[in-house]
Amino acid sequence: MLLTKKSNSVHGELAQRAGSSRFVHSLSRGLSGALPTMDRRAFLRRSGMGVGVGLAATQLTLVKKASAATPGAGDGTGKIEVKRTVCTHCSVGCAVDAVVENGVWVRQEPVFDSPINLGAHCAKGAALREHGHGDFRLRYPMKLVNGKYERISWDTALNEISARMLELRKQSGPDSVYVIGSSKHNNEQAYLLRKWVSFWGSNNCDHQARICHSTTVAGVANTWGYGAMTNSYNDMQNSKCALYIGSNAAEAHPVSLLHMLHAKETGCKMIVVDPRFTRTAAKADEYIRLRSGSDIPFLFGMLYHIFKNGWEDTKYINDRVYGMDKVKEEILAKWTPDKVEEACGVPEARVYMAAEMMAKNRPSTIVWCMGQTQHTTGNAVVRASCILQLALGNVGVSGGGTNIFRGHDNVQGATDVGPNPDSLPGYYGLLEGSWKHFAKTWGVDFDWIKARYASPAMMGKPGITVSRWIDGVMEKNEFI
Incomplete structure (x- = not known):
């Protein structure tokens, strides 16, 4: 009876909007239960209509709320534009269409043709509009x-x-000021900030990637030359096996996990190695609990079984890798299963299983994030992960590689061209040749930039990192 009354009320409103009595009559029969059965097509059609009405009501509410800021907005008479932008919550970089009416951001939609977020929002991304319209925004x-x-x-x-x-x-002097950039700046903003600090006459500048992924940059760059993620989020759908170690993507990078779930639908195996059973682990085919901080013994334990069983890609190693013979020699001698279990608490059978899954389901990828980098041994953990992928021949192939999930939406760009204390944009360093190159690029005299610094020596000396800026405030100059 309650359903009939509610249905009749909805039907009357739909009839007035649609102007079609036959349409309403058909819908009435379906909702009121007059029809004894409902086929799949009718169910989907009517369910979709109900969802559509609900979404329309939600969007109208957003328009009404936003229209208060600008007279005429939200009544259909204002100028409506769609501005494509990028979500700034995490490093996934989801594409967002911002609907702007009379200069007011009235609503947003996920971009359905984006290869990154595939038309989806996470809970954080769905609230992106509040960044510009929050009640407590300064x-x-x-x-x-x-x-x-x-x-x-x-x-x-x-x-x-x-x-x-x-x-x-x-x-x-110029070094009395410290400048902290941001990994939420776009490339142009990050580049301009480093340029400005250079003109100020100091190298005391940095950004938060120093804290989150400096170990990744150093570890990966020292392994194969460039400190960055080798593949892309959507390329993970080409993987046959994925090892998540030091990444809780379901909570930290929710939309990225969509690609993993799509990959699982086509047979990709998923292994999660973590001291905690996380929401990411809940989606895994295999979950392995290890002792916190023992990532290196576990990874070397996997390499032990890979080398012991001849699962390494010998041709790839011969053609592209230098020094793997030394790695193999040390691992087989020092990282036997008993030593691995003693260090990380994982039984040999579980380590063997992970190694076999990665080796026999290639191309296989490895995913890490803060769980690897936020250690005193973060650099070494990163290098161990890279060595694992080199041994399996997984670097430089689609579906393989190292998928290094960043913290913010432009950690990589800010690191590459931004306010680094030890280099100019593009990792040019601080030698005189680098300065002369950028003096020419910026259209200023090299001697003018040099004169901006406290001394020529300070021009080539790295500035204080963001993790040590407090030393510049608290310590005496002779101790810095």
């Missing part, structure tokens, strides 16, 4: 006056900050 410069914040103009803020910085530079 919209204007504020200055602390007598214990209370007061609103000031942009001109006032820029002039006061600039004057204060110039005063500090005059009193204590």
Whole structure:
């Protein structure tokens, strides 16, 4: 009875909107139970209609909420534009279509033809619009006056900050100011910040990739020359086996797991190695619990079984890898199954199983994130992961490689061209030749840039990293 009453109310509204009594009559029969059966096509058609009405109501609510900021927005008379952008929550880089009406971001849609997010949002991405419309977002410069914040103009803020910085530079030199960039800056912003700091006359600049993935950059670059993810998210659908070690993608990079789930539908095996049983582990074919911080013994334990059973790609190693014979010699001598189990707590059978799955289901990929890098041995863990993939011949092939899930949406770009204390954009370093190249690129005289620094020696000396900036504040200069 309740269903009939509710249905009749909905039917009346639909009839008024659609202007078709036959349409409403047909829908009434289906919803009221007059039809004894419902075929699959009718069910999907009517279910889709119900979902569509619900979504339309949701979007209308968003438009109404946003329209208060701009008169005329949301009533259908304003100018509507669709701006394609990128979600800034994590490193997946989901594409988003922002619907803008009269200059107001009124709603958003995931991009359905994006090869990254495949028309999907995670819970964080679905709230992206709130970054620009949150109730607690700071919209204007504020200055602390007598214990209370007061609103000031942009001109006032820029002039006061600039004057204060110039005063500090005059009193204590260019290195008295420390600049922290962001891995949420796009490439152009990151590049411009490094350029600005160079013109200021200091190398004291950095960004948060120093904390999250500097070990990855060093470890991967020192293994095969460039510190970056070798494949792409959607390429994981070409993998036959994936080893997640140090990554809880289901929570940290939710949309990325879509590609893994699609891969599983076509037979890809999934192994998760983690001290905790995570939401990612819940999707795995095999979950292996190891002692925290013992990633290297586990990876070397896998390599032991790979070498012992002849599963390594000998042709690939012969053609492309230098020094693997030394690695093999050390692993077979020192990382026997009993030593591995003693170090990481994983029984030999489980380590053997992981090695066999990766070796016999190629191309196979390895995924890591903060779980590997946030260790005092992070650099070595990264190199062990790279060595595993080189032994299996999985580098440089579709469906293989090292899928290194970053923390923020532009960790890689900011690292490549951004405010690094030990290099100019593109890892050019701080030697005189590098400076001369960029002086020409920037259209300024090399001697002018050199004069901006406290001394010529400081121009070629790396600045303080973001993890040690506190030393520059607290320690005496002679100890830094």
